[in-house]
Amino acid sequence: DTEVTQTPKHLVMGMTNKKSLKCEQHMGHRAMYWYKQKAKKPPELMFVYSYEKLSINESVPSRFSPECPNSSLLNLHLHALQPEDSALYLCASSQVRGLAGDETQYFGPGTRLLVL
Amino acid sequence: GIQVEQSPPDLILQEGANSTLRCNFSDSVNNLQWFHQNPWGQLINLFYIPSGTKQNGRLSATTVATERYSLLYISSSQTTDSGVYFCAVEEDSNYQLIWGAGTKLIIKP
Numbered sequence: 277d278t279e280v281t282q283t284p285k286h287l288v289m290g291m292t293n294k295k296s297l298k299c300e301q302h303m304g305h306r307a308m309y310w311y312k313q314k315a316k317k318p319p320e321l322m323f324v325y326s327y328e329k330l331s332i333n334e335s336v337p338s339r340f341s342p343e344c345p346n347s348s349l350l351n352l353h354l355h356a357l358q359p360e361d362s363a364l365y366l367c368a369s370s371q372v373r374g375l376a377g378d379e380t381q382y383f384g385p386g387t388r389l390l391v392l
Numbered sequence: 393g394i395q396v397e398q399s400p401p402d403l404i405l406q407e408g409a410n411s412t413l414r415c416n417f418s419d420s421v422n423n424l425q426w427f428h429q430n431p432w433g434q435l436i437n438l439f440y441i442p443s444g445t446k447q448n449g450r451l452s453a454t455t456v457a458t459e460r461y462s463l464l465y466i467s468s469s470q471t472t473d474s475g476v477y478f479c480a481v482e483e484d485s486n487y488q489l490i491w492g493a494g495t496k497l498i499i500k501p
Contacts, residue, residue, distance in 0.1 A: 321488055374485065386435075
């Protein structure tokens with residue numbers, strides 16, 4: 277099973293709302309990622325979790341708050357977003373680095389977010 | 393930091409044609425992946441290929457690590473091959489993929 281699932285598929289929220297994006301994988305991967313992708317651009321890394329601990333935060337504003345409750349789940353909590361945060365949010369997972377084997381990142385289908 | 397360049401930026405072909413997409417990178421890498429992003433936004437892994445050659449059906453890829461480039465071959469194109477093809481590399485096993493700008497492929501019926 278090489279599937280990463282994400283919910284919801286689409287989300288419309290106002291600037292005062294609080295919402296959460298969810299990601300799940302059952303490949304036994306211990307590294308999980310959040311990316312943001314704007315139209316006609318490649319994905320941009322936001323956060324990386326390794327062994328359920330935050331290991332990379334690419335200077336993301338605090339209105340985005342990641343959480344990794346266990347080795348299969350990754351959440352992204354959203355609060356007081358701006359219209360420019362509208363984008364496709366992608367989750368990915370992979371082997372942790374330093375282990376033998378390939379380092380493929382597997383991506384979920386994404387959540388298309390619109391902030392009004 | 394490492395630079396990744398993809399060419400061509402756009403490619404329009406008739407169904408049944410063959411194509412070659414190129415990815416050049418500026419330093420040695422230990423991870424190189426090719427992805428296809430379909431019109432609905434799904435990023436699909438095509439190949440993990442830091443070196444060597446792989447084939448999967450109508451698709452194949454070759455990475456010549458010593459010369460810092462990778463090629464993706466698509467044979468007998470189908471309309472479902474349309475989308476954006478990304479090459480992404482990882483330099484130091486640091487989780488951070490560096491992405492090319494992508495090649496937008498349109499296959500006309």
